[in-house]
Amino acid sequence: MSEPLNIALAGLGTVGSGVVRLIETNADLIARRARRPIRIAAVSARDRTKDRGVDLSRYQWLDDPAEMALRPDIDVVVEMVGGSDGPALALARNAIAGGKALVTANKAMIAHHGLELAAAAENAGVALKFEAAVAGGIPVIKGLSEGAAANAIERVYGILNGTCNYILTTMEASGRDFADVLADAQRLGYAEADPTFDVEGVDAAHKLSILAAIAFGARLRFDAVETTGITGVLAADIAQARALGYVIRLIGTAEIDHTDNAALFQRVRPHLVPCDHPLASVDGATNAVVAEGNFMGRLLFQGAGAGDGPTASAVVADLIDIARGEKGAAFSMPSHELEALPPAQSGHRTGRAYIRFIVPDRPGVLAEITAAMRDAGVSIESFIQKGRGEADGEVIVALVTHEGPESAVSEALRILEGSDSLASPPLVMQIIA
Amino acid sequence: MSEPLNIALAGLGTVGSGVVRLIETNADLIARRARRPIRIAAVSARDRTKDRGVDLSRYQWLDDPAEMALRPDIDVVVEMVGGSDGPALALARNAIAGGKALVTANKAMIAHHGLELAAAAENAGVALKFEAAVAGGIPVIKGLSEGAAANAIERVYGILNGTCNYILTTMEASGRDFADVLADAQRLGYAEADPTFDVEGVDAAHKLSILAAIAFGARLRFDAVETTGITGVLAADIAQARALGYVIRLIGTAEIDHTDNAALFQRVRPHLVPCDHPLASVDGATNAVVAEGNFMGRLLFQGAGAGDGPTASAVVADLIDIARGEKGAAFSMPSHELEALPPAQSGHRTGRAYIRFIVPDRPGVLAEITAAMRDAGVSIESFIQKGRGEADGEVIVALVTHEGPESAVSEALRILEGSDSLASPPLVMQIIA
Numbered sequence: 001m002s003e004p005l006n007i008a009l010a011g012l013g014t015v016g017s018g019v020v021r022l023i024e025t026n027a028d029l030i031a032r033r034a035r036r037p038i039r040i041a042a043v044s045a046r047d048r049t050k051d052r053g054v055d056l057s058r059y060q061w062l063d064d065p066a067e068m069a070l071r072p073d074i075d076v077v078v079e080m081v082g083g084s085d086g087p088a089l090a091l092a093r094n095a096i097a098g099g100k101a102l103v104t105a106n107k108a109m110i111a112h113h114g115l116e117l118a119a120a121a122e123n124a125g126v127a128l129k130f131e132a133a134v135a136g137g138i139p140v141i142k143g144l145s146e147g148a149a150a151n152a153i154e155r156v157y158g159i160l161n162g163t164c165n166y167i168l169t170t171m172e173a174s175g176r177d178f179a180d181v182l183a184d185a186q187r188l189g190y191a192e193a194d195p196t197f198d199v200e201g202v203d204a205a206h207k208l209s210i211l212a213a214i215a216f217g218a219r220l221r222f223d224a225v226e227t228t229g230i231t232g233v234l235a236a237d238i239a240q241a242r243a244l245g246y247v248i249r250l251i252g253t254a255e256i257d258h259t260d261n262a263a264l265f266q267r268v269r270p271h272l273v274p275c276d277h278p279l280a281s282v283d284g285a286t287n288a289v290v291a292e293g294n295f296m297g298r299l300l301f302q303g304a305g306a307g308d309g310p311t312a313s314a315v316v317a318d319l320i321d322i323a324r325g326e327k328g329a330a331f332s333m334p335s336h337e338l339e340a341l342p343p344a345q346s347g348h349r350t351g352r353a354y355i356r357f358i359v360p361d362r363p364g365v366l367a368e369i370t371a372a373m374r375d376a377g378v379s380i381e382s383f384i385q386k387g388r389g390e391a392d393g394e395v396i397v398a399l400v401t402h403e404g405p406e407s408a409v410s411e412a413l414r415i416l417e418g419s420d421s422l423a424s425p426p427l428v429m430q431i432i433a
Numbered sequence: 434m435s436e437p438l439n440i441a442l443a444g445l446g447t448v449g450s451g452v453v454r455l456i457e458t459n460a461d462l463i464a465r466r467a468r469r470p471i472r473i474a475a476v477s478a479r480d481r482t483k484d485r486g487v488d489l490s491r492y493q494w495l496d497d498p499a500e501m502a503l504r505p506d507i508d509v510v511v512e513m514v515g516g517s518d519g520p521a522l523a524l525a526r527n528a529i530a531g532g533k534a535l536v537t538a539n540k541a542m543i544a545h546h547g548l549e550l551a552a553a554a555e556n557a558g559v560a561l562k563f564e565a566a567v568a569g570g571i572p573v574i575k576g577l578s579e580g581a582a583a584n585a586i587e588r589v590y591g592i593l594n595g596t597c598n599y600i601l602t603t604m605e606a607s608g609r610d611f612a613d614v615l616a617d618a619q620r621l622g623y624a625e626a627d628p629t630f631d632v633e634g635v636d637a638a639h640k641l642s643i644l645a646a647i648a649f650g651a652r653l654r655f656d657a658v659e660t661t662g663i664t665g666v667l668a669a670d671i672a673q674a675r676a677l678g679y680v681i682r683l684i685g686t687a688e689i690d691h692t693d694n695a696a697l698f699q700r701v702r703p704h705l706v707p708c709d710h711p712l713a714s715v716d717g718a719t720n721a722v723v724a725e726g727n728f729m730g731r732l733l734f735q736g737a738g739a740g741d742g743p744t745a746s747a748v749v750a751d752l753i754d755i756a757r758g759e760k761g762a763a764f765s766m767p768s769h770e771l772e773a774l775p776p777a778q779s780g781h782r783t784g785r786a787y788i789r790f791i792v793p794d795r796p797g798v799l800a801e802i803t804a805a806m807r808d809a810g811v812s813i814e815s816f817i818q819k820g821r822g823e824a825d826g827e828v829i830v831a832l833v834t835h836e837g838p839e840s841a842v843s844e845a846l847r848i849l850e851g852s853d854s855l856a857s858p859p860l861v862m863q864i865i866a
Binding site: 302 | 466578583584650709748750754
């Protein structure tokens, strides 16, 4: 057995404590699989006295995590501080500059600074790994960058946020509305006190931008992800989708648009998913990612998207790879070879869509909506008018379009914009094919 | 860009031709991801003149694949000859002895000779890789040995044979019987002219034994897989399972039995799968593998289990790993460290089971069956008597047991053995929890 791999852990929240517990529990197994022990050489967190459910007294405590970058007895810094900038980013930069490999679960930092860190890691000749940053315990970064490496990836999409999926599937099962289910989820610990990053789709967008960079060999463009969260989804939408044979899921989807020059399409938005699609049965906080390749066909990875155990599993898988001597490029190829692709115009895309209006309950409204659809060239497949809206005198009207360009749907909504036939802005959800 | 990785392909059937087509189609992408080109240095097959849909004239043709092991300009031999012994095994041994890495899609050879070949590869300091041997295009070997490496795996199970899954799901959709659907599958090319290895569960057992060795760090024991195929499954079984809320799938399952000393449980058998379980929606020739780990929880991999494209995708993923310098142990740890576990006694296991009898249509038969269940301590949850059997004067009786030891079910069947109340031996299928 060779020398141990010496690691330092910065941040001892849920995930950090989980990593300590995993390394202690599975130590023998890890040493056999990694061909060397993984040893915790130092730990650091804000509060030394907090009870974390693991005994930290046997590990050296550092008050300042910046020390990790300087100590010769540390091979890998594991950043679990969190936050896209600030102390996490400073630590990551220092660790790499100090010649340490960096492992992180920090999707926000990778989405914002992943390219800079990857270039720094390449210059320093150290590994930068972040399996835990996307889809928790699911080895989807490895799956894409190694398992699917022989393929031109045509599309990658999936359920990337467990909080949203928990809320949507609970709304589905209970018939309750968003705000109500969110409040429960917060009480139960499935949603943060400030749920904005989750429910507005930002967290899913972080993850999608990382997956897209790896899948397509493209420079990471978090800023170019079209992002709509689930706050606008009504219980009525879920009921109407169900009646048409669909469920609603927050889906992040990315592909290369070849309409003109290659462009990168990235979108996070609630979608309608046919009930017989593998993503339709993904319930609760589970995550799932589908990748479609030109030889392998459709590949699905599914598992726990969050939680201390699954996230620690992904962090330690990265550590085992490093212990085995793996130093592959963070985004599957060196960062200077990643293509700089412009964002795709979504109007080029074709597909079917669900459009829901809240309208005043008076004659002429349907005629105005259908006329706008006709004038914009949107062909309507089915039309549902159901029940009352949230306010008195309002009704909910939903329709599903035939296959057609998204630009036509946008044009129809532009025609209707400002009309007093609409009580509030319409909600558009694409239907996953 | 470094020197190319020079490979030689032995066997140019569907998969071999697919590998050539993939390497040609995705050459640039592969070179970027592998950090060096993958170059086909030589090919070999039985018949040089056969039209394989790819242009082989640009590659050096070897009449005798044994030459591959001797040529200094070859780094990797890709064995796609097939068969557990004979020319495939001779080539594999020679290639490794000659210092070449070996990549193979040959599950039969790995199931029978994988330990010998792994030890030889370790001695020679070369890679032995066989991602394509299990579940076609799904990177499940990588997923288990690297992605899930931080976990003690508690159970691994899945749908490992596309032919059986195609037949069972077609029986399910059409209500037709096994022999009828098999004949169609043969006409359509979904089943071999001699389908024995597939429908008797041998192919799934090959794959399961490979997965179990990797998941549990155990010496591969193909001989110890309890194997029952799908030839005994009637359309009536599928209908009755459906009425109870289940579908029938051929499942391979492996886990460590800790009843006495650690023992390896491996079984391939048709199972009842609850309709809301992720494996229930796996249709057609799709494969899916579930791994349960002590930190990651339940992980699912799903995709195309066969076909030239998906299988070639897995073969070339192995080649890219080798091009990147990966030389990991074939079974995740060195072969001499794999534990020699005895086969587990299935009687120790507890669970619910479906038992189906074909019985003469006369009074007293049900009393005899239920008395045997009572005497053996089997508790019956539900009992269905439905329709006629295949022969005149026979009826089909099925029951589902409560949770209980498998030994009790075996004892009940032993009591009934030879009774003239049974027109043919009963069929037992476990219910997946």
